[in-house]
Amino acid sequence: MSRREDILSAIFDVLRTGLAAAVRRNEVLPEKVPAAGLVILRDGDPGAPDVTLNPRTEFYSHRVEIEAYVPRDAQGGGEAALDALLGLIGAALMADPSLGGLAENMVPSAPETGALAIEGAAPVLNARLVVTVDYLVSDPLAG
Template structure:
Protein backbone atom coordinates (compact mmCIF):
# COMPACT_ATOMS: atom_id res chain seq x y z
CA UNK A 1 0.00 0.00 0.00
CA UNK A 2 1.45 3.34 -1.05
CA UNK A 3 0.91 6.67 0.70
CA UNK A 4 -1.54 9.20 -0.74
CA UNK A 5 1.45 11.43 -1.56
CA UNK A 6 3.14 8.66 -3.57
CA UNK A 7 -0.14 7.75 -5.30
CA UNK A 8 -0.55 11.40 -6.35
CA UNK A 9 3.02 11.76 -7.63
CA UNK A 10 2.75 8.49 -9.57
CA UNK A 11 -0.60 9.61 -11.03
CA UNK A 12 0.92 12.94 -12.12
CA UNK A 13 3.77 11.13 -13.90
CA UNK A 14 1.33 8.71 -15.56
CA UNK A 15 -0.99 11.54 -16.64
CA UNK A 16 1.84 13.49 -18.25
CA UNK A 17 3.50 10.42 -19.75
CA UNK A 18 0.25 9.35 -21.42
CA UNK A 19 -0.63 12.79 -22.79
CA UNK A 20 2.73 14.13 -23.95
CA UNK A 21 5.01 13.21 -26.82
CA UNK A 22 7.91 14.44 -24.66
CA UNK A 23 9.73 12.05 -22.35
CA UNK A 24 8.52 12.25 -18.75
CA UNK A 25 10.84 11.31 -15.89
CA UNK A 26 10.72 11.67 -12.12
CA UNK A 27 13.59 13.09 -10.02
CA UNK A 28 16.13 12.52 -12.82
CA UNK A 29 19.45 14.31 -13.06
CA UNK A 30 19.70 16.90 -15.79
CA UNK A 31 20.63 15.15 -19.05
CA UNK A 32 23.50 16.26 -21.22
CA UNK A 33 21.06 17.07 -24.01
CA UNK A 34 17.33 17.45 -24.40
CA UNK A 35 15.69 14.88 -26.68
CA UNK A 36 14.15 16.27 -29.87
CA UNK A 37 10.62 15.66 -28.56
CA UNK A 38 11.40 17.47 -25.28
CA UNK A 39 11.79 16.32 -21.70
CA UNK A 40 9.69 16.87 -18.58
CA UNK A 41 11.19 16.09 -15.17
CA UNK A 42 8.83 15.95 -12.22
CA UNK A 43 10.45 16.84 -8.90
CA UNK A 44 8.54 15.58 -5.87
CA UNK A 45 8.63 19.02 -4.29
CA UNK A 46 7.42 20.04 -0.86
CA UNK A 47 4.17 18.98 0.79
CA UNK A 48 4.58 21.79 3.32
CA UNK A 49 2.98 21.88 6.75
CA UNK A 50 -0.58 20.56 6.77
CA UNK A 51 -3.66 22.18 8.21
CA UNK A 52 -4.93 19.70 10.79
CA UNK A 53 -8.49 19.10 11.93
CA UNK A 54 -9.58 16.68 14.63
CA UNK A 55 -12.38 14.18 15.13
CA UNK A 56 -11.55 12.46 12.90
CA UNK A 57 -7.99 13.62 12.45
CA UNK A 58 -7.46 14.91 8.92
CA UNK A 59 -4.45 16.66 7.42
CA UNK A 60 -4.90 18.98 4.44
CA UNK A 61 -1.77 19.41 2.33
CA UNK A 62 -0.96 22.03 -0.29
CA UNK A 63 1.89 20.15 -1.99
CA UNK A 64 4.10 22.08 -4.44
CA UNK A 65 5.37 19.72 -7.15
CA UNK A 66 7.91 21.14 -9.61
CA UNK A 67 7.99 20.43 -13.32
CA UNK A 68 11.16 21.16 -15.27
CA UNK A 69 10.62 21.31 -19.02
CA UNK A 70 13.43 21.12 -21.59
CA UNK A 71 13.43 21.42 -25.37
CA UNK A 72 16.47 21.62 -27.65
CA UNK A 73 17.42 25.05 -28.91
CA UNK A 74 16.96 25.21 -32.65
CA UNK A 75 20.33 25.57 -34.48
CA UNK A 76 19.08 28.83 -35.97
CA UNK A 77 18.33 30.16 -32.48
CA UNK A 78 14.63 29.28 -32.27
CA UNK A 79 12.74 26.71 -30.25
CA UNK A 80 10.42 28.97 -28.29
CA UNK A 81 7.38 27.77 -30.25
CA UNK A 82 8.20 24.13 -29.40
CA UNK A 83 8.56 25.03 -25.72
CA UNK A 84 5.27 26.90 -25.80
CA UNK A 85 3.50 23.95 -27.45
CA UNK A 86 4.86 21.54 -24.84
CA UNK A 87 3.74 23.84 -22.01
CA UNK A 88 0.27 24.03 -23.58
CA UNK A 89 0.14 20.24 -23.79
CA UNK A 90 1.10 20.00 -20.10
CA UNK A 91 -1.68 22.42 -19.18
CA UNK A 92 -4.22 20.48 -21.25
CA UNK A 93 -3.14 17.17 -19.68
CA UNK A 94 -3.52 18.55 -16.16
CA UNK A 95 -7.00 19.94 -16.89
CA UNK A 96 -8.38 16.56 -18.02
CA UNK A 97 -8.81 15.38 -14.41
CA UNK A 98 -7.93 17.95 -11.75
CA UNK A 99 -8.57 15.42 -8.98
CA UNK A 100 -6.30 12.71 -10.42
CA UNK A 101 -9.03 10.12 -10.20
CA UNK A 102 -10.19 11.28 -6.79
CA UNK A 103 -6.74 11.27 -5.15
CA UNK A 104 -6.59 15.06 -4.87
CA UNK A 105 -9.04 17.84 -4.12
CA UNK A 106 -7.55 20.07 -6.80
CA UNK A 107 -4.40 20.79 -8.77
CA UNK A 108 -3.32 24.15 -10.09
CA UNK A 109 -0.33 24.83 -12.37
CA UNK A 110 1.57 28.11 -12.06
CA UNK A 111 2.68 30.30 -14.93
CA UNK A 112 6.02 29.01 -16.26
CA UNK A 113 9.34 30.69 -15.67
CA UNK A 114 11.30 30.28 -18.91
CA UNK A 115 14.94 30.60 -19.84
CA UNK A 116 17.85 29.09 -21.71
CA UNK A 117 20.56 26.79 -20.45
CA UNK A 118 24.02 26.19 -21.85
CA UNK A 119 25.15 22.62 -21.26
CA UNK A 120 28.90 22.04 -21.24
CA UNK A 121 29.81 20.02 -24.31
CA UNK A 122 26.22 19.95 -25.54
CA UNK A 123 23.73 22.00 -27.48
CA UNK A 124 21.88 24.72 -25.55
CA UNK A 125 18.33 24.03 -24.42
CA UNK A 126 15.30 26.14 -23.66
CA UNK A 127 13.83 25.56 -20.23
CA UNK A 128 10.70 26.21 -18.26
CA UNK A 129 9.95 25.65 -14.61
CA UNK A 130 6.47 25.57 -13.19
CA UNK A 131 4.89 24.53 -9.95
CA UNK A 132 1.82 22.31 -9.80
CA UNK A 133 0.06 22.84 -6.50
CA UNK A 134 -1.80 19.69 -5.45
CA UNK A 135 -4.28 19.92 -2.59
CA UNK A 136 -5.19 16.69 -0.81
CA UNK A 137 -6.50 15.27 2.46
CA UNK A 138 -5.06 12.38 4.47
CA UNK A 139 -5.78 10.78 7.82
CA UNK A 140 -2.15 9.67 8.17
CA UNK A 141 0.64 11.30 6.10
CA UNK A 142 2.73 8.12 6.00
CA UNK A 143 0.03 5.64 5.05
CA UNK A 144 -3.04 7.11 3.39
Protein backbone atom coordinates in the same frame (compact mmCIF):
# COMPACT_ATOMS: atom_id res chain seq x y z
CA MET B 1 1.34 3.33 -0.99
CA SER B 2 0.73 6.66 0.67
CA ARG B 3 -1.71 9.19 -0.77
CA ARG B 4 1.29 11.41 -1.57
CA GLU B 5 2.95 8.68 -3.64
CA ASP B 6 -0.35 7.76 -5.31
CA ILE B 7 -0.75 11.40 -6.39
CA LEU B 8 2.83 11.75 -7.63
CA SER B 9 2.54 8.48 -9.55
CA ALA B 10 -0.75 9.62 -11.07
CA ILE B 11 0.76 12.92 -12.22
CA PHE B 12 3.73 11.04 -13.70
CA ASP B 13 1.38 8.68 -15.57
CA VAL B 14 -0.73 11.59 -16.87
CA LEU B 15 2.38 13.28 -18.24
CA ARG B 16 3.89 10.08 -19.63
CA THR B 17 0.76 9.07 -21.50
CA GLY B 18 -0.29 12.58 -22.59
CA LEU B 19 2.99 13.88 -24.03
CA ALA B 20 5.25 12.91 -26.93
CA ALA B 21 8.19 14.31 -24.93
CA ALA B 22 10.26 12.00 -22.75
CA VAL B 23 9.00 12.12 -19.15
CA ARG B 24 11.21 11.31 -16.15
CA ARG B 25 10.80 11.60 -12.40
CA ASN B 26 13.48 13.12 -10.12
CA GLU B 27 16.18 12.75 -12.80
CA VAL B 28 19.28 14.80 -13.31
CA LEU B 29 19.31 16.76 -16.53
CA PRO B 30 20.93 14.69 -19.27
CA GLU B 31 23.51 16.18 -21.61
CA LYS B 32 21.17 15.87 -24.59
CA VAL B 33 17.50 16.76 -24.74
CA PRO B 34 15.39 14.71 -27.21
CA ALA B 35 13.96 16.58 -30.21
CA ALA B 36 10.40 16.14 -28.84
CA GLY B 37 11.48 17.63 -25.51
CA LEU B 38 12.02 16.38 -21.99
CA VAL B 39 9.78 16.77 -18.92
CA ILE B 40 11.06 16.06 -15.41
CA LEU B 41 8.64 15.70 -12.51
CA ARG B 42 10.14 16.68 -9.15
CA ASP B 43 8.35 15.42 -6.03
CA GLY B 44 8.40 18.89 -4.50
CA ASP B 45 7.27 19.89 -1.03
CA PRO B 46 4.03 18.97 0.72
CA GLY B 47 4.56 21.80 3.20
CA ALA B 48 2.98 21.99 6.64
CA PRO B 49 -0.60 20.69 6.71
CA ASP B 50 -3.70 22.30 8.10
CA VAL B 51 -5.02 19.89 10.74
CA THR B 52 -8.58 19.28 11.84
CA LEU B 53 -9.58 17.03 14.73
CA ASN B 54 -12.30 14.43 15.26
CA PRO B 55 -11.47 12.65 13.08
CA ARG B 56 -7.92 13.86 12.63
CA THR B 57 -7.41 14.97 9.04
CA GLU B 58 -4.46 16.73 7.47
CA PHE B 59 -4.96 18.99 4.45
CA TYR B 60 -1.89 19.43 2.26
CA SER B 61 -1.19 21.91 -0.52
CA HIS B 62 1.68 19.95 -2.05
CA ARG B 63 3.90 21.97 -4.41
CA VAL B 64 5.05 19.62 -7.18
CA GLU B 65 7.59 20.95 -9.68
CA ILE B 66 7.59 20.21 -13.39
CA GLU B 67 10.56 21.13 -15.56
CA ALA B 68 10.24 21.22 -19.35
CA TYR B 69 13.19 21.29 -21.76
CA VAL B 70 13.39 21.66 -25.54
CA PRO B 71 16.50 21.89 -27.71
CA ARG B 72 17.33 25.32 -29.07
CA ASP B 73 17.20 25.22 -32.86
CA ALA B 74 20.11 26.17 -35.14
CA GLN B 75 18.73 29.69 -35.67
CA GLY B 76 18.59 30.34 -31.92
CA GLY B 77 14.83 29.80 -31.65
CA GLY B 78 12.75 27.12 -29.99
CA GLU B 79 10.43 29.31 -27.95
CA ALA B 80 7.38 28.15 -29.93
CA ALA B 81 8.28 24.50 -29.27
CA LEU B 82 8.64 25.21 -25.53
CA ASP B 83 5.32 27.07 -25.50
CA ALA B 84 3.62 24.17 -27.30
CA LEU B 85 5.05 21.67 -24.81
CA LEU B 86 3.81 23.79 -21.89
CA GLY B 87 0.35 23.90 -23.48
CA LEU B 88 0.31 20.12 -23.75
CA ILE B 89 1.41 19.76 -20.12
CA GLY B 90 -1.41 22.07 -19.01
CA ALA B 91 -4.00 20.22 -21.09
CA ALA B 92 -2.85 16.83 -19.76
CA LEU B 93 -2.99 18.00 -16.14
CA MET B 94 -6.31 19.84 -16.40
CA ALA B 95 -8.11 16.94 -18.10
CA ASP B 96 -8.71 15.57 -14.58
CA PRO B 97 -7.66 18.00 -11.81
CA SER B 98 -8.80 15.56 -9.11
CA LEU B 99 -6.59 12.76 -10.50
CA GLY B 100 -9.43 10.29 -10.38
CA GLY B 101 -10.48 11.36 -6.88
CA LEU B 102 -7.02 11.25 -5.27
CA ALA B 103 -6.83 15.03 -4.95
CA GLU B 104 -9.25 17.78 -4.06
CA ASN B 105 -7.81 20.07 -6.73
CA MET B 106 -4.73 20.74 -8.83
CA VAL B 107 -3.62 24.20 -9.99
CA PRO B 108 -0.57 24.89 -12.19
CA SER B 109 1.35 28.16 -11.89
CA ALA B 110 2.58 30.31 -14.73
CA PRO B 111 5.96 29.00 -15.94
CA GLU B 112 9.34 30.58 -15.36
CA THR B 113 11.32 30.28 -18.60
CA GLY B 114 14.98 30.55 -19.49
CA ALA B 115 17.85 29.08 -21.45
CA LEU B 116 20.58 26.71 -20.32
CA ALA B 117 24.06 26.25 -21.69
CA ILE B 118 25.22 22.70 -21.02
CA GLU B 119 28.94 22.11 -21.35
CA GLY B 120 29.66 19.91 -24.35
CA ALA B 121 26.04 19.97 -25.54
CA ALA B 122 23.69 22.17 -27.52
CA PRO B 123 21.88 24.88 -25.55
CA VAL B 124 18.32 24.20 -24.43
CA LEU B 125 15.31 26.26 -23.47
CA ASN B 126 13.64 25.40 -20.21
CA ALA B 127 10.59 26.20 -18.15
CA ARG B 128 9.74 25.44 -14.55
CA LEU B 129 6.23 25.43 -13.20
CA VAL B 130 4.80 24.61 -9.83
CA VAL B 131 1.64 22.55 -9.63
CA THR B 132 -0.19 22.83 -6.31
CA VAL B 133 -2.07 19.66 -5.46
CA ASP B 134 -4.54 19.82 -2.57
CA TYR B 135 -5.36 16.57 -0.78
CA LEU B 136 -6.55 15.19 2.55
CA VAL B 137 -5.05 12.36 4.59
CA SER B 138 -5.62 10.89 8.04
CA ASP B 139 -2.03 9.60 8.26
CA PRO B 140 0.66 11.54 6.35
CA LEU B 141 2.95 8.49 6.13
CA ALA B 142 0.45 5.84 5.11
CA GLY B 143 -2.72 7.75 4.17
